[in-house]
Amino acid sequence: MSENGTNRRGRPGYDQQGILEVAVAAFNEYGYDATSMGVLADRLGLSKSAIYHHFASKDEILEHALDHALSSLEGVLDEPEATRGRAADRLDHVLRGAVHVLVDQLSYVTLLLRVRGNTDVERRALERRRAFDKRVTALVAEAQAEGSLRSDLDVRIVERLLFGMINSIVEWYRPGGPEDAAKLADDVVTVALDGLRMPTSNRIEQLLG
Amino acid sequence: MSENGTNRRGRPGYDQQGILEVAVAAFNEYGYDATSMGVLADRLGLSKSAIYHHFASKDEILEHALDHALSSLEGVLDEPEATRGRAADRLDHVLRGAVHVLVDQLSYVTLLLRVRGNTDVERRALERRRAFDKRVTALVAEAQAEGSLRSDLDVRIVERLLFGMINSIVEWYRPGGPEDAAKLADDVVTVALDGLRMPTSNRIEQLLG
Incomplete structure (x- = not known):
């Protein structure tokens, strides 16, 4: 995950753009409706709250x-x-x-x-x-x-x-x-x-x- | 339903082609996976077994x-x-x-x-x-x-x-x-x-x- 650098609040892992990339790939693969925040969290190896740190909602x-x-x-x-x-x-x-x-x-x-x-x-x-x-x-x-x-x-x-x-x-x-x-x-x-x-x-x- | 005539076994209602038309419209509207035989039966006003009379499966x-x-x-x-x-x-x-x-x-x-x-x-x-x-x-x-x-x-x-x-x-x-x-x-x-x-x-x- 190091190539994604650190996010703007200094935590290691995905920045907003990195989360976006993974989310778009998941939406295309499973469909938007079928992709829950839980699925996204799994794919990112993040907690849901870590995603909510960057985006208020799906x-x-x-x-x-x-x-x-x-x-x-x-x-x-x-x-x-x-x-x-x-x-x-x-x-x-x-x-x-x-x-x-x-x-x-x-x-x-x-x-x-x-x-x-x-x-x-x-x-x-x-x-x-x-x-x-x-x-x-x-x-x-x-x-x-x-x-x-x-x-x-x-x-x-x-x-x-x-x-x-x-x-x-x-x-x-x-x-x-x-x-x-x-x-x-x-x-x-x-x-x-x-x-x-x-x-x-x-x-x-x-x-x- | 009279315009659909009688089916090949003589029952009033949809023939195979008529069921197909309605099913294709439903598949396009809801998606194939999301369209159950029950949904199709509702749209056709038929029982599921009446559909199975024409098609073995979805x-x-x-x-x-x-x-x-x-x-x-x-x-x-x-x-x-x-x-x-x-x-x-x-x-x-x-x-x-x-x-x-x-x-x-x-x-x-x-x-x-x-x-x-x-x-x-x-x-x-x-x-x-x-x-x-x-x-x-x-x-x-x-x-x-x-x-x-x-x-x-x-x-x-x-x-x-x-x-x-x-x-x-x-x-x-x-x-x-x-x-x-x-x-x-x-x-x-x-x-x-x-x-x-x-x-x-x-x-x-x-x-x-």
Whole structure:
């Protein structure tokens, strides 16, 4: 346990972040409802009161974990590359950034994507997800309006398909696999923006037409 | 209950398919483990023994439900349009067909996608999903080899991203919404094969090389 250092009040063992990591892994493995504070204490080798020293409740642990994932995703939308320049380039940046957040915070995003709105904490997280989706949808609309993305698709459907593709990465991605986050981000942008089909002479004529 | 007709042994009430529909809805709502035969009997307004008249166990209900979704998906791969002609056109057909299966059998596919392999029935379903994925992956490889799909992406990653996008439809699609299955299938194929980006003169020059 030494790699977790000492917590902020000087006791040896897990700090708040260390407890969070273990809790998120347990929530993903057993489900949030099925993971009691007793189960968490066992996994941490701590007493329940040692956990309560850092978090007032299981709900507060969940809130911290979901905030971690959401803040990272929202952060991508606030980066300069997502706020300046052509909308299509900003969307490209946001898609790549989201893939990086997923890969870097796989367990936190996995937990976020399983939230169904059973508690106030979960409902607030869903609201933030919806707000994120709306900002991305607005970006798709801007890119259509500037003429850089095709406009024969509904922007909400486009946003859902794009993030359906991105979010599905949590189902199969394992750290240390053959694809790193940057290559995976390239792949997602290639499929989403350029498509898989090779240009044919037909298509070029159509484009020139 | 009259619309469910009489069952095959002549008793009034639900036939096997009718019980399956209600059971799948309950499994999706409460989770398979949390749905007891007693809960199912309550929802159906039947006795447990009336259910056992049709299914030997809850596990057998799940097996029928998963087989329903899997057979439909496998059926798409066996259609003439998926077995003859250029690989890129066959892939186009398979992507569209999968969207139709998802929309037509939303609750069955939702259940299938939640399976994690906790029982023999679930593990057999996962095996069939993997076999399906392998056949689609082989089709992507064929399309790359014939020169109709770009070959700078790993075929397994491509298959996962495509079906990540398609499978995510179960998360938000509601029957009777603004998009019907055919339009949604068009959207998926447009994103996947042609991409969202509008061709620019730059790109045309690149294509003309």
